[in-house]
Amino acid sequence: MRGAAVVLLAAAAASVAAADVGGPALDYALNCQGCHRADGAGTPGSVPALAGSVGKFLRVPGGREYLIRVPGVAQAPLDDAATAAVLNWILARFGNDDLPADFSPYTPAEIGRLRRDPLTDVERVRRDLLDAIARSK
Numbered sequence: 001m002r003g004a005a006v007v008l009l010a011a012a013a014a015s016v017a018a019a020d021v022g023g024p025a026l027d028y029a030l031n032c033q034g035c036h037r038a039d040g041a042g043t044p045g046s047v048p049a050l051a052g053s054v055g056k057f058l059r060v061p062g063g064r065e066y067l068i069r070v071p072g073v074a075q076a077p078l079d080d081a082a083t084a085a086v087l088n089w090i091l092a093r094f095g096n097d098d099l100p101a102d103f104s105p106y107t108p109a110e111i112g113r114l115r116r117d118p119l120t121d122v123e124r125v126r127r128d129l130l131d132a133i134a135r136s137k
C-alpha cells in the first residue's frame with residue numbers, strides 16, 4: 001500500500017515538473033535550439049538569427065506562409081498544434097517588437113495546410129522576402 005502511494009506521489013511530482021517546463025519552450029529546446037540557440041541568435045554563417053528578425057517576415061506578403069513552409073518548421077517532428085504553439089512562442093519571445101498590429105496567432109489548421117507544401121527554393125524565397133522587408137522600411 002505504502003509503495004503504491006509513493007509511486008503515485010512520484011508520478012504526480014513528475015507531471016507537475018513536466019507541466020512547468022513542457023509545451024512550446026521545451027519543444028523549442030529539444031527541436032530548434034540546437035541550430036537557433038536558446039537566445040535566438042542563430043549560428044553565424046549557417047543559421048539565421050530569429051531574435052530581432054523573425055517578426056519582420058509577417059510585415060510583407062508571403063512572409064506568414066514562409067515561416068511555416070521553411071523546412072525547419074514544415075518538417076519539425078511535432079504535430080500541427082505543437083508546431084503552431086512553438087511558432088507563436090518564437091514570435092512572442094524573439095519577434096514581439098516587430099509584429100504587425102493585426103497579427104493573429106498561427107492555428108494548427110493553418111500549419112497543417114501549409115506544411116504539406118514545403119519550400120524547395122528556400123534561399124531564393126528568403127532573399128526576396130528580406131528584400132521586401134528592406135524596401136518596406
Ligand code: HEC
Pocket residue numbers: 028031032033034035036046047048049050053054067070071072073076077086087090122123126
Ligand atoms: C538543422 C538546423 C535547424 C534546425 C534544427 C531548425 N532550424 Fe529553423 N532554420 C534553419 C536554417 C538554416 C534556416 C534558414 C532557411 C533555410 O535555409 O532553411 C532556418 C529558418 C527558420 C525560420 C525562418 C527565419 C528566417 O530568417 O529565415 C524559422 C521561423 C525557423 N527556422 C524556425 C524553426 C523552428 C520552429 C525549429 C524547430 C521546430 C527549427 N527552425 C529548427 C536551421 C534550423
